[in-house]
Amino acid sequence: MMSTAERLVYMANQIARNFAAIGQEAAAAATADHLASFWDPRMRQQIFALADAQNNGLEPIAAMAIALLKKHNAPSPQTGATVFAGADGAGHDDAG
């Protein structure tokens, strides 16, 4: 069974891998937006801390996304999603 830390890294990588087809930069923005929209603040704080560690297991797009999110200190998710979607016509839906 995965530890909480392992699971968070796994989840971030999985999201990033699914956005990869839209290109690295857009995928990083979409992943950052996804984490801001759907992860609770504690999960985001945990992944920030994990990203600071060496050999954290984060793949490049996920690492870029977390750096982006950290820089903007969790932008307003709805606005982020809308702006992102309008900007380049690719992104994600909340498919729940």
Place this chain on the structure above:
Amino acid sequence: MGGLRWRSASLARGSAAVTGVDPEALRAAARLYATGGNAAIYYGLGVTEHSQGSSTVMAIANLAMATGNVGREGVGVNPLRGQNNVQGACDMGSFPHEFSGYRHVSDPEARALFEKAWGATLDHEPGLRIPNMLDAATDGVFKALFIQGEDILQSDPNTSHVAAGLAAMECVVVQDLFLNETANYAHVFLPGSTFLEKDGTFTNAERRIQMVRQVMPPRNGYADWEIVQLVARAMELDWNYRHPSEIMDEIAALTPTFAKVSYAALDREGSLQWPATETAPLGTPTMHLDQFVRGRGRFVVTDYVATDEKTGPRFPLLLTTGRILSHYNVGAQTRRTENVAWHPEDRLEIHPHDAENRGLHDGQWVTLRSRAGETTLRALITERVAPGVVYTTFHHPSTQANVITTDFSDWATNCPEYKVTAVQVSPSNGPSEWQESYQAQTERSRRIEPHGVAAE
């Protein structure tokens, strides 16, 4: 488009080896869908309960848009839900990041509406989904859970993870019709009421809000909403709803797509399809007529990212799980009468070829093992499943089918990947250690103090 055509042709050929579907039949079905007039897609949990579930839904939406099969009667993309009121629950903001009407909690306008009505400050951050609640519980920071009408110990994947999370919490409240399996971990159990004992609505996949009418008073004395209100009042919240219609009025006042929904309107019209607004007071049978809410449709680039759950020498078979008509999900409501005769136990369906390889005969006890755990159940040898695939239902707690399923889930929604678990099957003498200890716990936790015996 030339490139796209080439790619789809090679995909049809390539997929035949994996799916067993004749490429010509697949091509004919695709052409018929695109050119045969009105075409609607209905999909079930076989689409969503995969690591790629939401990608597939987006691909389906792309397909419907590309072929013009949206925005008029007789077309569209329609999910067949796993339970009768999934749509209604989703509409009411049961996601941890949404208010009713699919408004994100970070939306300041929506939040202000609720804050004004409730006289409280609301969090603008998303909450936790169930698997992450359980993680946070084992981390010691998630301490209490109020579970209504859901048996997560049996229905959620990786039972040992669920059990560890529930055991770590300080206060688990379970409200259900019966002492379900999750109630083993409850500190407080509250009685539920059946759909016949309360007024309310069910909303189906075509957004149709339908009245459910009370036919008898609740045997436990209170409808579910009354029990919630009693709990709220005990927490010093001044809740004073006298009838579910008043709750619907509040929903209408706070949810733009429900603005014209009321018990009176539902009584008069029979049912309403949201959005029911000032401009469409009788509801909206067909959505996306001239355009989408966002304007033009958006094609989403999707990719097939294979699941990390892999078969290999130790776990060479794929387990897929499902349900049958005569049981409702984990059977909390359907295992308690003689109707259980329709489906008295969960069986492991296995192809004759795979059974022969393992020296198994029909009806024999077998061990089903995955990376997550193991259980035993009786084999059913049948050609209904393909070679390499085994199937079982999860209606009976003694089977513990979700001890086998893993933590893998859809990348976007975390919908569990119930349809894919790598397993091995081998002959067995009987129940596993987990099943025996679980059975003992089940009996222990259901002891009832004899009536009239004075407590110490």
